Amino acid sequence: MRIDRPEQLDRAVIAALARSEQRIVLSDDLLATVAANRRAMLGDLAGDEPVYGVNTGMGAMAGVRLDADGQARQQNTLMIGRAVGSAPWLRRAEARALLVSRLRTLLHPAAGASPGLCLHLLALLDADVVPAIPLRGGAAGEIIPLAHAGAVLIGAGQVLDPAGLAIDAAPTLAAAGLSPRPFEAKEGVAFLEGVPGLTGLAVLAAAEVRTLLNQVVIAAAASHAVIRAGPDPLHPALADSPELSEVLASLRALLGPDHRREGRALQAPVSFRVTAPAVAVAMRAAAAVEDAADRALGAVTDSPAHLDGRFVGTFGFAGTDLVATAGALTTALIHLAELGAARLHRLLDGALTGLPRQLSDSPGLHAGMVTVHKRAVGVIHRLRRFAAPALIGTMETSLGQEDVQSFGFEAAECLGEAVGGLRDVLACELLAVHQANLIGAPVPAVIDEIAAVVPAGTADRPFGRDLDRIISLLEGGWAGGISAGSSG
CATH class of the missing domain: 1.20.200.10 (Fumarase/aspartase (Central domain))
Known part of the structure; x- marks a missing residue:
């Protein structure tokens, strides 16, 4: 199924993708729109204005300004330090539903995500590489379960094997022909926010x-x-x-x-x-x-x-x-x-x-x-x-x-x-x-x-x-x- 508009990723398609009953492709026109939104976001990010979680810390650390090196590293460390959950894990269909819902929200103009991040997420779904995401989410929105999912994208974290057990992500990504993809400016924040898991x-x-x-x-x-x-x-x-x-x-x-x-x-x-x-x-x-x-x-x-x-x-x-x-x-x-x-x-x-x-x-x-x-x-x-x-x-x-x-x-x-x-x-x-x-x-x-x-x-x-x-x-x-x- 070709997706030309984010609205096409509706409940029925999300459920079918979660159960591995369907595959989708993102159209060139949709990716071009995502890229244009990304460019506009990066243009507004170029100034010295403090932007929460991008050039500052998060939570109680929001008042801490990050230097260029800190900004370059932070979007990935957001995942590593917040992946504090453990078993029991979501079932495969449930974890896939989270990923598809996350993909839908990343296509929203307000997210400013890149086409590359959206395509990488879709590649995980196509390869059925399923992050090990804790069933119990903890507090502060969904940052803990989403950090577990995001850690897999960058080659860290764990994925589910066919028996539903958690194993290291890197070998599974390699076996699927996928390379880790670091989060770029603001993408880590966008990945951690919202409620795609509950959705x-x-x-x-x-x-x-x-x-x-x-x-x-x-x-x-x-x-x-x-x-x-x-x-x-x-x-x-x-x-x-x-x-x-x-x-x-x-x-x-x-x-x-x-x-x-x-x-x-x-x-x-x-x-x-x-x-x-x-x-x-x-x-x-x-x-x-x-x-x-x-x-x-x-x-x-x-x-x-x-x-x-x-x-x-x-x-x-x-x-x-x-x-x-x-x-x-x-x-x-x-x-x-x-x-x-x-x-x-x-x-x-x-x-x-x-x-x-x-x-x-x-x-x-x-x-x-x-x-x-x-x-x-x-x-x-x-x-x-x-x-x-x-x-x-x-x-x-x-x-x-x-x-x-x-x-x-x-x-x-x-x-x-x-x-x-x-x-x-x-x-x-x-x-x-x-x-x-x-x-x-x-x-x-x-x-x-x-x-x-x-x-x-x-x-x-x-x-x-x-x-x-x-x-x-x-x-x-x-x-x-x-x-x-x-x-x-």
């Missing part, structure tokens, strides 16, 4: 959440069928938004026109009745993350940014928008996980299902799904630790120069934990639905693929292995052979 992670997470919400709707419909809950909570007139209308329509379609109008109880348990609006809330939260990512991709994120012929200090490193929206999505997903565990617990109740207690094929001899539910409960308890908003927790660094932090990587980590935890709970629910089907409960045919990945039979066995197979199926994008309304 890239948010792009991947939002796409993952869209798939996961489809799967939640399928599991909820199947559980609805097991307890033979009445269709009243699915009435189309209850929709208060387009998102809820889609979810309710999907649930009705999954259950089919022959779904019993009379339930075993006058009303289904609350966890069943409120699942649809909770999915709608998560859909809106995912859309908010996507909108925030779009804003971040097109925003001025450099500080100082080259604007109207002068260098302007900005707030682009804070990522407040993305941190706040990621936190809201995290909360919505954890709530969905709690509802899933509650529905699962109801499936074990013979008074609701008409099936043997705990979905055991031989009560007393076999425990059935009760311990599967206990696993889900443990996941929920752990997830609650990640529900605290990362935006809260002001701490000073750099001798007070940086007196507020937004902790973007921590927000991304919490969101990732919520995604993984919800998927785990969902696998538990789907296994219980499958077990219920085998011992007599009619469920929608969309879960037939679950039977294809787990062993036959209903007797007790190491169900953790079954859950691993179901989780793998969910991670692969399983949608029961349909496209549910919550795909967004």
Whole structure:
């Protein structure tokens, strides 16, 4: 794909590049525009005006002026001294998403980056040389994880081997036919500023959440069928938004026109009745993350940014928008996980299902799904630790120069934990639905693929292995052979 304008590097292209599903080239016209922006920036940099991080120190050292030798060395030392993170590392797709998001923001005129830096970054992506970037970002924007990425460009730092382990970057660059490229004037500052890491992670997470919400709707419909809950909570007139209308329509379609109008109880348990609006809330939260990512991709994120012929200090490193929206999505997903565990617990109740207690094929001899539910409960308890908003927790660094932090990587980590935890709970629910089907409960045919990945039979066995197979199926994008309304 040829990129003629920065806007073409949108969320869809970033996700495809992150997963190594696409390659791009930067057009000559785009590179010429980048070069013109670079020349204008260098012209304004030629005077004696102090420019933060270029001819001065950074943070509390901003008042220290650098001589010519210091300026020549500083853009590279910015990377070396700030690469203080360590394992666990971002996964390959996540690290690549950071690099692509960084490339997009370096194409912005305010960055003043050179065509050479942009092409070098693209060469790393093409060669699949993936920096080892710490999952936990620390404070002061993203300078720590970005320093790890930048160190690789100059031949230092570490990269991920095929097993995901960190190894020295220099031999890998050489094997890929790449040479280290030092950062030129102001390029190191531009590389360290902004929130390309959180942006890239948010792009991947939002796409993952869209798939996961489809799967939640399928599991909820199947559980609805097991307890033979009445269709009243699915009435189309209850929709208060387009998102809820889609979810309710999907649930009705999954259950089919022959779904019993009379339930075993006058009303289904609350966890069943409120699942649809909770999915709608998560859909809106995912859309908010996507909108925030779009804003971040097109925003001025450099500080100082080259604007109207002068260098302007900005707030682009804070990522407040993305941190706040990621936190809201995290909360919505954890709530969905709690509802899933509650529905699962109801499936074990013979008074609701008409099936043997705990979905055991031989009560007393076999425990059935009760311990599967206990696993889900443990996941929920752990997830609650990640529900605290990362935006809260002001701490000073750099001798007070940086007196507020937004902790973007921590927000991304919490969101990732919520995604993984919800998927785990969902696998538990789907296994219980499958077990219920085998011992007599009619469920929608969309879960037939679950039977294809787990062993036959209903007797007790190491169900953790079954859950691993179901989780793998969910991670692969399983949608029961349909496209549910919550795909967004």
